[in-house]
Amino acid sequence: MPKTIFVIDDDLGMQLVLEIALKDAGYEMVAASDGLQGIERLATLQPDLVISDVMMPQLDGVQVFNLLKQRLQDQGIPIIIMTALSRKPWFADMEAEGAVIIQKPFDVDHLLDMIRLLLDEGS
Numbered sequence: 857m858p859k860t861i862f863v864i865d866d867d868l869g870m871q872l873v874l875e876i877a878l879k880d881a882g883y884e885m886v887a888a889s890d891g892l893q894g895i896e897r898l899a900t901l902q903p904d905l906v907i908s909d910v911m912m913p914q915l916d917g918v919q920v921f922n923l924l925k926q927r928l929q930d931q932g933i934p935i936i937i938m939t940a941l942s943r944k945p946w947f948a949d950m951e952a953e954g955a956v957i958i959q960k961p962f963d964v965d966h967l968l969d970m971i972r973l974l975l976d977e978g979s
Contacts, residue, residue, distance in 0.1 A: 858884045859975055862903035864894035864920060865938070866912045870960075874907070877964045883971070891915025895923055903933060904975055910939040918946070921955055929954050934974035938962070 861883045863874050871887045878885045886901060888894035892914035898906075906928060910917035917937050928935055937950060940960040947957050956974065958967060 858882055859904035860884045860886060860902070861905050861907060861971065862894070862898070862901060863887045863907045864891060864912070864917070865907075865909040866890050867909065870909070870938075873964065874967075877968060878971075881968050881971075891917065891920040894920055898924065898927075902931075905934050905936065905971060907936045907938060910937060910941060918950070921950060921953075925953055925955070936967075936970065936974070 861874075861878050863871060863885055865871055865874075865887070866889050868889070871889075875885045875887070886897070886903065888897050890912045891908070894908065895915065906924065908917040908920050915923070917939070921935060921937060925935065934956065935954065936956045936958055938958050938960055951957060956970065958970065
């Protein structure tokens, strides 16, 4: 059964790129187009890994992470945060709390390697 990657990103182009890459790599992808929708979907979804953008309408990726981290980490579900922002001081706080931060633009193969590494560690 393929592992499920839950992507929260308001950029439909990014969702499409990730969907193609993740499906080609053998994963199933479920998407939400903003943080609020992401939180709502996670009430009934059990993903193996979550990827969230930082800058989104409704709830941003930092708020989403802060709302989800306890529940997801208790279940061993890794969280990758994507951002186009240059390195900020609060990145270290999020990383200390378990987030993996990846800078946009990123190499899709690098992201897939990171996902494989995180999922292997979690299983």
